[in-house]
Amino acid sequence: MSTAAVAAASGYSAQQVRDLEALGVLPAAKRARNGYRRFSAAHLRALRAYRDLAHAVGPVDARHAMREIRLRPPRQGTALICGFHARLNDEREQALAARLALESIRAEAATDAAPGEADSMTITELSQALGVKASTLRFWEKSGLVAPDRVTTRAGTARRYPLTAIREARITAALRASGYRIPDVQKAVTAIRDLHDVSHSLAALDTRLEAISQRALALLRAGTQLAEIITSAPAPGLSRRFSARAASAR
Structure with missing residues (x-):
């Protein structure tokens, strides 16, 4: 898929897709002979997972998690996502x-x-x-x-x-x-x-509980996509060798 095609399918703008690739949320796209990016179904899966994950835990933690789950062994990537569920439960x-x-x-x-x-x-x-x-x-x-x-x-x-x-x-x-x-x-x-406005504390808490519920649902929606990303990530040894080659190339 082209940048425009994956943007249309994911709901992001073409520039946002390029930015998320640069931030490591997406794996690096392959380049065609003309230099244009070529995206796959895996990139679209990552974009959809990131959207829900960012809603659930915030964009900073979501970006970090999307990078880490591709580099860590599956058990560590799974533990990272489980930690988000535990954190939301603590907030609730x-x-x-x-x-x-x-x-x-x-x-x-x-x-x-x-x-x-x-x-x-x-x-x-x-x-x-x-x-x-x-x-x-x-x-x-x-x-x-x-x-x-x-x-x-x-x-x-x-x-x-x-x-x-x-x-x-x-x-x-x-x-x-x-x-x-x-x-x-x-x-x-x-x-x-x-709760700074004590007179509306109960209403504020009800609003907070509803927001937590919506974030939890977003995290559940992201779960299937994240599971596929985690299980399809390269073995840790391969990731380290790739990182080493990239570092030496720089």
Whole structure:
């Protein structure tokens, strides 16, 4: 196929096809006697795989993966793609944990145990409001779940919990009461911190979960194409000899 033909079949422009070849996303095309590129079905397969892979994991990681799976042994290429699935699953679990945290804090806010609307609280006030020990709050701080301010007093320094820290403590308390382990709570708090517009947190998380679902589907669509690329890649020894010849030619 000519550059124009493979571009029409893949949905990319002719210049994009040439750029992706230069970036190593595509294997080098053969050249006709007149110097024009000649592409094959393998190039079209790679373009289709790259489109979905870029949607799933981003263009930078997708370009790296398309280059690597042609150079690595099949088991390593497979592991690379499996890592993308695992990463997407981690993102999904974090978003789900954050959503549960927000639902929990909404329910907890309606109870008598919810802290008041003060601008800040001492560690004693917050521990009493949440029904946990002060040592528990210090442990949560050490685990990165709550970040109190430090204020200077006559006796030295003391913890002061602003509204953000109170909110994180409430989320942590709600999730721990629901049986979540510290690593799971850390995921939830991290996700909550990434949501800058708290008033629309649940909607933002639902949007994020839908986006993750669409990316996961794109990764699944790419799977068949990537499997063919991985299994048809040259043996590692051949790849190394080819790389060595190319280096000596330069």
